[in-house]
Amino acid sequence: MSSDVIVTLEGWVGNDPQSFSAGEVSLAKFRLGHTPRRFRRQTGDWENGETQWFTVTAWRQLGAHCVRSIHKGDPVIVRGRLTQRTWQNKAGEDVVSLEVEALSVGHDLSMGISxxxxxxxxxxxxxxxxxxxxxxxxxxxxxxxxxxxxxxAEPEKPTALAGGEGPGDSSAA
Known part of the structure; x- marks a missing residue:
């Protein structure tokens, strides 16, 4: 059994993916924001929770495809390995960031077409x-x-569009 924590995230791309290289290996990074929504029975309204931000890293071919395919503001679904990284900011304070090493990335088709x-x-x-x-x-x-x-299967012969003449239209005199 693997000790990796595999997650599936739905969210919005916060920046255009940036391309990098680590030695001879290419990668892309972008930020993903997820804002949970909750229905409040008392008010009958939906409320937004606090937005959680993740840094997504996609390696090799997946990274190259992310750079060409997704853009800031796109709704996406990311599946990958979740890690937590602690680092110090310029003020010397410890900061904890959530990072996902992407295994797959795609547009969220419940929000539009692709x-x-x-x-x-x-x-x-x-x-x-x-x-x-x-x-x-x-x-x-x-x-x-x-x-x-x-x-x-054999290819079908083209037929005419309604109301017009075209290839395969036998009604032309």
Missing amino acids: NFVKTVGLGRGDNGQVSRGGQAGQVDAVDVVADWRAPG
Whole structure:
């Protein structure tokens, strides 16, 4: 049994992820804020609790993907190893910070939509190149449709859009 404390956090990105390197290994760091909300039966209202801030560190490919994919203000879900670090500030006071070494990071789809673009390569040598469309978010619609066909299924012939002529429209005279 592992002694790591694995947590799943929902929150808002507090700053654009910053890219760093530790020797030959790349990483990204960003701050994640989580504000708990509680329903007060006495008043019938929701109240915000105290915001808790976490420093999230994502190593290697995950870090590179965080830098390209998430931004300040995005709602995200982070799963990772929780650690507590004590350090001294400029005034010489001990400060305790909560840090998460991310195992996975993604947008919180209960708050909006997101577009996923798979990167080229499966190995550690992946430099984050986008496999289709040239940049994140640009995917050829034909490729997307093809990806959803059943294995071995023949591609469907295009049909005309309602009210117009187009490929496969047999009503044209």
